[in-house]
Amino acid sequence: MPLNPHPLIVHFPIALLLTSVALSWAGRIWKHNNFERASWYTLLLGLAGAVFAVISGLLAARSVPLDSPALATLSTHRLLGIATVVVFGLLTLCTWRNKGVYSPGKRVLHTLIQIIGVALIVGVGLFGGELVYTFGIGVMTP
Numbered sequence: 001m002p003l004n005p006h007p008l009i010v011h012f013p014i015a016l017l018l019t020s021v022a023l024s025w026a027g028r029i030w031k032h033n034n035f036e037r038a039s040w041y042t043l044l045l046g047l048a049g050a051v052f053a054v055i056s057g058l059l060a061a062r063s064v065p066l067d068s069p070a071l072a073t074l075s076t077h078r079l080l081g082i083a084t085v086v087v088f089g090l091l092t093l094c095t096w097r098n099k100g101v102y103s104p105g106k107r108v109l110h111t112l113i114q115i116i117g118v119a120l121i122v123g124v125g126l127f128g129g130e131l132v133y134t135f136g137i138g139v140m141t142p
């Protein structure tokens with residue numbers, strides 16, 4: 001079995017992107033700039049992690065047999081993974097352009113993108129777990 005870094009990488013974007021959104025919401029409740037700053041840096045790191053997760057995931061997927069019963073789950077997982085990068089990429093762009101100052105309309109849009117991003121990252125993790133723990137993808141059988 002070739003060396004597969006996907007399981008090593010994936011936990012970083014999951015933790016960092018969820019933390020980034022939580023810090024952003026904490027900043028809105030407690031109105032402290034440090035939360036916004038911490039949210040920004042965790043967002044950048046999480047996005048970088050998600051890009052690496054997609055690259056390593058696409059490589060890992062090449063070793064899944066074409067007749068595997070896991071193919072439907074794999075394609076949903078792949079779609080959610082790519083969508084995660086697109087949505088958090090958009091969030092990064094919005095945050096950078098607005099420099100943390102939002103009109104009420106933009107604030108709602110920003111929050112909506114965050115909620116969609118959280119749903120995607122939870123979904124991608126659940127489907128990824130299913131690939132391993134239900135279908136045994138990437139697991140070496142004795």
Ligand code: HEM
Pocket residue numbers: 004006007010011013014050051053054055056057058059060061064074077078079080081082084085124125127128129131132137138
């Ligand atoms: C944001 C992007 C992604 C995240 C966060 C992510 C997350 C995960 C997680 C949590 C697992 C279970 C690993 C474990 O429990 O140790 C997994 C497995 C897997 N993922 Fe992803 N994934 C992403 C993108 C992708 C993409 C784009 C593909 C391409 C099809 C992919 C293919 C796989 C495969 C084949 C497995 C089975 C285990 C393996 O071979 O590594 N993933 N993923």
